[in-house]
Amino acid sequence: MEQNPVLEIRNLSRTFAHGAVRAVDHIDLDVLPGEIMSILGPSGCGKTTIMRIIAGLDSPTSGEVRILGKDVAGKPPHKRNVGLVFQSLAIFPHMSVKQNVAFGLRMKGLASNLIETKVAKALELVQLSPERFAGRRPSELSGGQLQRVALARTLVTEPALVLFDEPMAALDRRLRDYMAVELRAIQKQLGIAAVYVTHDQETASMMSDRVIIMSAGKILQAGTPEEIYEAPNSRFVSDFLGDTNTLRIARVLDQADGTSLVQTDAGLAIRVANCSDIAEGAFVIFRPEQTIVHSADPGGAFEGRVVSSQFRSGLHRWQIALPGGNTLIAQSTENRLASSAGETAWVTIDSGKARIVSQ
Template sequence: MPEPFLSIQHVRKSFGTATVVQDFNLDIEAGEFVSFLGPSGCGKTTVLRMVAGFEEPSGGRIVIGGKDVTTLKPNQRNIGMVFQAYALFPNLTVAQNIGFGLKVAGVPRAEIDSRVAEMLDIIKLPAGEFGSRYPYQLSGGQQQRIALARALAPRPKVLLLDEPLSALDAKVRVSLREEIRSIQKKLGITTIFVTHDQEEALSISDRIVVMYGGKAEQVGTAFEIYNRPATRFVAGFVGTLNILEGRLAESGKVRVGTGEIALKDKLDGARPGDALSLALRPEAITLDRRKGDDVLMAGEIADVQFLGSVIRVRVRTGDSTVSLDTFNNPATPPPQIGDKVEVSFSSGDVMLLN
C-alpha cells in the first residue's frame, strides 16, 4: 500500500494547561480533498495551522511527501494557504498580489507574468480586465478568488483553506465552493478545507473529519458520516436529526410514542424497561403509510415550516415529537397545525445512540 502524501501522526497541542488538540491522527492521499468540520473551538483550525507551520505541535509529527516537516518554518514547507480574511495587499494590483510570492522567491519577471495570467484564467478573471485592478475595486467573491490564485501561484504541494467562504453571502458561497472544488480537481492538489458549515463539507469533500473537543470523532465520506454516524455528537451535528426516547418492551422492540420499533442494532445487555435513545433523519419519515414501512405512529401536526422546495413538519406522537421533510407541491397545500395524521418509517432507518 502506498505511503500517504500527508500524514498527521499523534499530534497534540496545548496552550498552558489547556489542551486544544488531543492525539490527532490522519493520513491524506495525494490529490485528496479533505474537510475538517466542527463547531468553534473544536481544534480544526489549530490542526490546520500546525500543518502550515504557524503553530508548533506539543507532540507528534507531520510528514509531507515523505519528509518530516514538524519543525520547519512555513516558508520551508511549500504550502499554499487561503485565510478567512482575504489578506490581500491593498496597495498592490491583482496581478501584483498573485505574483507576490513568486517575486519574493526570485522568479524571473517573464515567468511571473505568464503564471499570473495562467492563474487569472483558472479563476475566470481575465488578466486584461482584472489584472490592473486593486482589491477595493473587487467584490468579496472576486477578492477570495484572487487570494486562492495567490496561494496556488507558487505551485504548492498542499493547499490549506481556513474557512475561506464564511465572509461571503449565501449565493456567492455556493458558487465559489464549487469553483474551488473544480480548480482543486483540475490541478490535482492535496487540499485541507476547514469549515463549520456542514453543507459545504458534505457537498465538496472526498472525506470529512468531524472534530469535537480537540479530537477526530469520525473520519469518512459524506455518505458514511451522514448515514452511519459513529458517535452521538456526529449524529447530532451533521444534518438534522430526530432524537426519540423509548423503552425496551418485552417483545424486544423499543416502544416510542404510539409505535414499536424493531432495531437492526444489537441490544447487548439491555433489559425490558430500559430507556434507549434512538435517532432518525427527517427524510426517512413520511406522512401516512408508505409501502415497505413497518412502523406506523398516530399523531397531531404541531408545527409547519415552509423552507422553499422543502416543507418541514413537526408531528407530536405520544410524548415524542418528530420532524419530517416533504417536498413542496404547489397543487397541494401543506398540512395545518392541529391536523390528525399518521407517520410511517422503516425500522431499518433508525439508529441506536450510545
C-alpha cells in the first residue's frame, strides 16, 4: 500500500546574493510517515537552508514544499506544525526546564493541567525525571541533558514532522552514538517522521531509514545508508561516507562474462564486476576493507611497499605504495602483516565489490 508522504519537496531552489549563489538547486524529496531521512553533506552544501525552508524560517526562490499534502508557501513558522531541534539547541535561558518544555503547549493555548501532564510525560520520554529536572535552570544542566530538554520541548507539541539540525554536533563521540540510538528508539516509538541534517555520516547511518547525499545545493545520491555505502555513484559520495581507494582508468583491456579488465594510470590491471560501457577517464573505487593484504605473494596480487601501518578500534590498516605511484589503503580485523614500514607486501582486491564511477 502506498503511503502519502508527510513532506514533499518539489523542484526547490534558493539563491542568495541576487542569484549569484545557489544554495539549493532544484531539489526533490519525500519523507514518508514514520521514517527518518538524513540529509548528509559537507557544510555549505545547502542542507541547513532546506531545513530552514521547511520550517518556514527562510523562503524558497522557487519550488514547492508540501506538508501532509498541503502547500505551505507563505505560511509562518508558528502555523506549520513542524518541530525543529537546533544545532545550538536554543534552550530558553530565562526559563526552567519545565517552562521550556511547556512553551509550545502554552503558545497553543492548552489548559494548564493538561500542559502539566504532557510536560511530565515528555520529560519521562527523554528519560529526565520530572521530579528532579522540571524546576532546574538550563545553566544547571549538562550537554546531554540539554539535548534531552530540546528533544522533549519539540516532541511535546506533537509536530507532523521533526527537523534535526545536527543537534548532537557538540557532544563527544560516545555520547553522540548513545543519543543517536536513543533518539532512533523514541522516534520509532512515536512513529514521527523526521529529517536529520548532518555532516556526520556515522550518526546519519546509525539512525536513518534513508539518506540523501548533497553537495553544492544538489542531491548526488539517495537511498538506504547501506545502499549508498556499498554502491556510491561517485567518488565524492564514496569519499564522504568513508575512506576510498580511487584509481583512474587508462583503458579497458578486456570485457567478458559480465566482468571487465581495466588498466589504471599506474599500469595496474584490475578485474571488476561490470561490463557496461566504461567512459574515458572513469575511476575504479573500492573500500579499504575490500582488499586483502598478504605477507607473501598469493599469486595475481599487486606487490607494494608498506608506507605505514596503524591499529585503531580493533582494525588494522596499512598504506601500501604500489609501483607507478598509486598508494592503496588496506584494512583488516586481523593483523595480517607483522611487518613494519618499508617492507614488501601484496594486495588483492575483492573484484566483486570494486565499482566503476564516471566522476
